[in-house]
Amino acid sequence: MKKVIALLLALVMVLGLAACGGGESANTQPPQNNDNSQNNDTPGGNDNPGGESSGDEGGLINFDEDPYEVTIQFVGLFEENSDIPAVEAALNEITLKKINCTVDIVPIFIGDLPTTTSLNVATGEKQDIVVAGLTSTMISLVSDDCLLPLDDLLAERGQAAMEVTKNVSEASKINGVTYAVSGYPYAALAAGFVYNKTMADQYGIEMHDDMTMDELTAVGEKLKENGMYLTTHGNSAQVQYKFYHGGDYFGSSAEFGGILDPANSTTVENVYGAQAMRDFWKVVKAWEDAGYLPVDQLTDTTTVQEHFMSQHIFGTATSYDPGQLASWVNDNFEAAVVRISDPIISTSSAAEFQLAISAKCERPDKAMDLINLIYSDNDVVNLLMYGVEGQDYVAVEGTENVITRSGTENADGNKYSSPFSRFGSQKQRKIIAPMTDSYYDELETFEASAKKSLTFGYSFSGDAYSAQAGAIASVLAERLPALNAGTVDDVDKAVDDLVAALEKAGINDCITANQEALDAYLAG
Amino acid sequence: MKTQSKPAAASASAQQARKTPLQMIVHWLPFYLMALPGVAYLLINNYIPMAGLQIAFKNFSYSKGMWESPWNNFANFKFLFATSDAFIMVRNTILYNVVWIALGMVLGVTAAVLINEVIGKLKKKFYMTVILLPYLMSAVIISYLVYAYLSPTSGLFTKALEGLIGEAPDFYQEPKWWPFILTFVNQWKGIGFGMILYLSSILGIDPSLYEAATLDGATRWQQHKNITIPLLKPTLIMMFILNLGNIFRSDFGLFYQLPMNQGALFPVTQTIDTYVYRALMRYNDVGMSAAASFIQSVVGFILIVTANKVVSKVDESSALF
Numbered sequence: 001m002k003k004v005i006a007l008l009l010a011l012v013m014v015l016g017l018a019a020c021g022g023g024e025s026a027n028t029q030p031p032q033n034n035d036n037s038q039n040n041d042t043p044g045g046n047d048n049p050g051g052e053s054s055g056d057e058g059g060l061i062n063f064d065e066d067p068y069e070v071t072i073q074f075v076g077l078f079e080e081n082s083d084i085p086a087v088e089a090a091l092n093e094i095t096l097k098k099i100n101c102t103v104d105i106v107p108i109f110i111g112d113l114p115t116t117t118s119l120n121v122a123t124g125e126k127q128d129i130v131v132a133g134l135t136s137t138m139i140s141l142v143s144d145d146c147l148l149p150l151d152d153l154l155a156e157r158g159q160a161a162m163e164v165t166k167n168v169s170e171a172s173k174i175n176g177v178t179y180a181v182s183g184y185p186y187a188a189l190a191a192g193f194v195y196n197k198t199m200a201d202q203y204g205i206e207m208h209d210d211m212t213m214d215e216l217t218a219v220g221e222k223l224k225e226n227g228m229y230l231t232t233h234g235n236s237a238q239v240q241y242k243f244y245h246g247g248d249y250f251g252s253s254a255e256f257g258g259i260l261d262p263a264n265s266t267t268v269e270n271v272y273g274a275q276a277m278r279d280f281w282k283v284v285k286a287w288e289d290a291g292y293l294p295v296d297q298l299t300d301t302t303t304v305q306e307h308f309m310s311q312h313i314f315g316t317a318t319s320y321d322p323g324q325l326a327s328w329v330n331d332n333f334e335a336a337v338v339r340i341s342d343p344i345i346s347t348s349s350a351a352e353f354q355l356a357i358s359a360k361c362e363r364p365d366k367a368m369d370l371i372n373l374i375y376s377d378n379d380v381v382n383l384l385m386y387g388v389e390g391q392d393y394v395a396v397e398g399t400e401n402v403i404t405r406s407g408t409e410n411a412d413g414n415k416y417s418s419p420f421s422r423f424g425s426q427k428q429r430k431i432i433a434p435m436t437d438s439y440y441d442e443l444e445t446f447e448a449s450a451k452k453s454l455t456f457g458y459s460f461s462g463d464a465y466s467a468q469a470g471a472i473a474s475v476l477a478e479r480l481p482a483l484n485a486g487t488v489d490d491v492d493k494a495v496d497d498l499v500a501a502l503e504k505a506g507i508n509d510c511i512t513a514n515q516e517a518l519d520a521y522l523a524g
Numbered sequence: 525m526k527t528q529s530k531p532a533a534a535s536a537s538a539q540q541a542r543k544t545p546l547q548m549i550v551h552w553l554p555f556y557l558m559a560l561p562g563v564a565y566l567l568i569n570n571y572i573p574m575a576g577l578q579i580a581f582k583n584f585s586y587s588k589g590m591w592e593s594p595w596n597n598f599a600n601f602k603f604l605f606a607t608s609d610a611f612i613m614v615r616n617t618i619l620y621n622v623v624w625i626a627l628g629m630v631l632g633v634t635a636a637v638l639i640n641e642v643i644g645k646l647k648k649k650f651y652m653t654v655i656l657l658p659y660l661m662s663a664v665i666i667s668y669l670v671y672a673y674l675s676p677t678s679g680l681f682t683k684a685l686e687g688l689i690g691e692a693p694d695f696y697q698e699p700k701w702w703p704f705i706l707t708f709v710n711q712w713k714g715i716g717f718g719m720i721l722y723l724s725s726i727l728g729i730d731p732s733l734y735e736a737a738t739l740d741g742a743t744r745w746q747q748h749k750n751i752t753i754p755l756l757k758p759t760l761i762m763m764f765i766l767n768l769g770n771i772f773r774s775d776f777g778l779f780y781q782l783p784m785n786q787g788a789l790f791p792v793t794q795t796i797d798t799y800v801y802r803a804l805m806r807y808n809d810v811g812m813s814a815a816a817s818f819i820q821s822v823v824g825f826i827l828i829v830t831a832n833k834v835v836s837k838v839d840e841s842s843a844l845f
Contacts (some may be wrong), residue, residue: 083658114808121586138806144808145587237787252806296677299784345731359587466812470803471607477802478787487697504608 039227051291060157061369063100064363069365070095072129072355072384073113076297076418081107081414087387094380095363099369105384110420120358121146127358128367132180133351135422136252139174139459141356147179148357153368154178154296155319162375164425171350172455180354181371183422186443187350188450191246192320198226198333199314209339213244213283216340219314221293229313230292232304233284233484239271240484241280246341247271248453248461249310250514253480255472257511262453266522268515270507273499281491282484288486297485305419319349326432326468329418331406343450347459353422374424380422387416396433401440404433458521461515468506474500527540548751566629579814600815607798617795620703621771624710628767629760631711632718637748639725652723656716663777670782672707698790704791710778713825718763726752735829761842765831769824796820 025033054149074081084105091103106127108116112117114136120127121144132138132147141147154162158181162169166183172180193216195207200279203226205219220230234239239254241247249271257268271277287293294312297490307313309330318324320339328335355374357367374380386393386403392410407410423429431439478497488494576590583596604610635655642648658666673681674695684694695701708762729752737747774795783789800816801810828844836843 118586119810122589140808145585235785235787296675297790299671299675299785301784418621442672466807466809467603467606469807470603470799470812471609473607473803474607474790474799475808477785478790478794482697502610 003447004479016114017518031410056508059097059367061100065099065100066361067102069102069104070128070363070366070370071106071126071220072370073117074105074107074132074384074418075110075113075131075420076107076203077110079107079417080414081416081418082386083387083410085269086391087383087416090388091380091383093368094377094383096343099366099373101366101370103370112193114141117358118142118144118146121360124360126362128361128363129371130327130356130358131421132354132356134353136356137459138172138351138356139182139461141176143461145443145461146359148356148359148361148364150178150180150368152182153357157360157365157368158372160236161372161374164375164428168345168350171347172354173457174459180356181375182350183353183355183424184350185425186321186447188321188428188447189202189246189343189346189349190320190343190450191242191244192318192324192337192339193315194308194318194325194328194335194337195315196308196311196333200336205227205314207336207338211338211340213280217283217287217292220287220290223314224291229294230264232286232294232297232307232315232317233302233305233486234300235481236484237306237480240317241271243275243319244280245338245345248344248346248455251462251469251510253473255469255476255507256460256462256514257467257507259455261454262455263342263451263453265288266454266518268511268518270499270502270511271272272495272502278491278495279372280490281413281495284484284486285491286486286487295488298481298487315380321427322439322446323429323431323435325435329432331411343446345447345456346453347456350456351459353420355423364524375428378428381428382430385421385424385429387397391434392416393418393430399433400432400437401430403430407427421518455518455522458518460517462510465506465510465513468510471505472502472510473509475505525617567814576814577818579811580818581815582811584809584811584814591817596811598722600772600809600811601819602813603803603809604796604800604816609791609794612791613794613796613799616792617774618771620706620710620774620795621767623707624714625767625771627707627711628714629763631715633722633753633756633760635715635719636722636726637752639723641744652716652719655719658713659716661713663775663781666713666778667781667784670709672783696786697788699789702783702789702792705777706782709782710775713778721754721763722759723757729755757839760833761839762844765828765835766843768831769828771827772820772823776801 004007010147027205031323045295074084074253084107087104089103091105094163095101095103095515110129115507116234117127117130119125120404132141136521138147161181167171168182168187171177171187172178172182193207193211197207199205200207202373203222205222216230223230237253239247239258242249245260247258247260248262249258251270254271258271259265259268260274284293288380294307302312304316305312305328308328308413309332312332317340318337320337320341320343325335328337340355353371355372355461357364359369374384382389387410389395389403390408392408392415393403393405393409397406405417407415409415410417426443427440481492482488483491483494545584579590579593581595581597582590582593583599584590588797639648639651642651650768661669663799673679676682676694676696679692682692682695682779693701695705698788703738733751733755737751742750774797776797777792779795779798780801783793786793796816800813804813
């Protein structure tokens, strides 16, 4: 009897708690906003293929139903993004009129992106448009059943998105099925070196495109004479080499191999054993020995961006395209960037930022409507990218599409900005000063100058090799930071030990399987 | 104890037998209501989640969920044992725990005895607070405290060493120091909690035993050796058995935060928990982490049951169950 009473009471409590937990999602109602009076169709000025559209050319939108609220991820660092409600209100004025939905911008810390996306799918938390490819490969999200196949939806209601991204659509496919839409339709990327131009002018340092490692070494020497550091690699277990020389890598740190010259080769190799990588680490060690790098790189928890913005370092290697500078613009000094490798169009560059639809999305049709609107309406793109004009940024006088945050309350980017989010095509977006209106022509030229990777569209699923991947990741986390920071005593010995440990962890099995899959893909 | 309580228990059950079912409910309801939060907590946190153990044997799909995901037998367990890291992380996890369990008991009892010797309520409370304070600190804060001492560029300890002997080791690149650093920090952090447990047992010892020993001319050391330690034995055994249950787990905060995620230190700081966390953060594979937790729980369960069995053979009254 006692046991029965205790059990019943506990059961009532458990059910009560469960009922409380379920209430939130059950009561979620899309906000009502029927103020369609204001026309937001200000021209973006860019020659986007979609141009301005009503958003409902096919008559597919049901304006009689209650507007559905579409959530969209907004990936950032530590920005407050307190202007999100204002941005949402401005967006809703457009979206209600064109596709009868409202927008809920969901800020997400970049480190939490993969786990948040997958856990929301697992728990059924409301989630519509998600970001794929940024911190984890799209293929891993597909393997985890987190994404919806989009081919039918794109064909039915995503014409503008398909048109804008048609050159890179292969990068968004897994086994011939489309799961996302690229945010980098102009996907050419090179390695670059962003630097403090104010400092360069002060110390008489000349930077130019196609700088070699030897020339960067000379820059480091000049900076050392003036008590400044060239750069820092931090405590990185990534392929640091790629930021200086490019390449195509499989897995987050080439644990499934890589191709150092993807424009001319389709051979997957253990890149850590390559002579080019070894030579790179020798240069880095020389930099460390000479005092061009901070001595406490490995234990320093300050990010490279913070070091650069606070002028502790001269510059940093980064991905390069004509719009890259926007991420480094600040009020303290003039930043500039030079290209240090040849541009290439690769799967990873086209797939680095993609919009996809969550597998548990309640209304995939409305999510696709918003994705399509993004690729056809410059105002929507620029609201998502930069916030509300006059509040989060202002136009630069005498230019067509150049903007600046200086002089606004969003000067530090804390009110609304994201260094990682990319919406629409590059040609739809406004650009941040000191870039100029010539950016759009430079983008075309840069894209035309780039070779396409011979493996473009291919990606490798390492699901069957997760045990090896875990072991390889552990080896890399143990040994790579010291090599990247140049703190090893003997580079050759450290590389030999690294390669031996990787082989013991099973990297050759992964590479063999990857090569077989790639050959099968290339064979058609 | 058991013989003394028998007549009272028999009387109580005779009284209850005379009560009607309604009177029984009225009598016992307050007790069950008092137990309710604890029972609910146990159910929600400890029993209902056990359904998730199946994830360890499934190829988990976020979309299909726990129940619909396909089984993959023991594939998730390969992740832990098919690698050369398996030996290192299991060795580190077990050896640190063995040393810390032993040290924790010795230092905890010592601290409790010494605190008990302190005369003056205010002084006693002051010392207790000072010893307990580190237990309340998060591993992140402690990691920066340690960094303030051991930083290669500005650490207090490294600078002092440089001043004294001309050079100091780069603590964050040399694994050999970390078994000692981790042990020191673990004991410094945990001694307060152990001290409170043992002190509460010491305070429960009948003072007349000490008075009699004093009259017989026993020194303080003899009193502790022959009275305190033997009477602490049940608590020590209970703590030992409970700690054995966690021997396959590690203090994640300590092993992950304190070495500042330095790869060079992995040979002595990689444990099962940090290995699983790093792999999970990179590959987001909950099947693997579920498999690791499953093994930790099973090993813990087996160790607790075995240890309890051994204890019950030696001294039945000291066994947990």
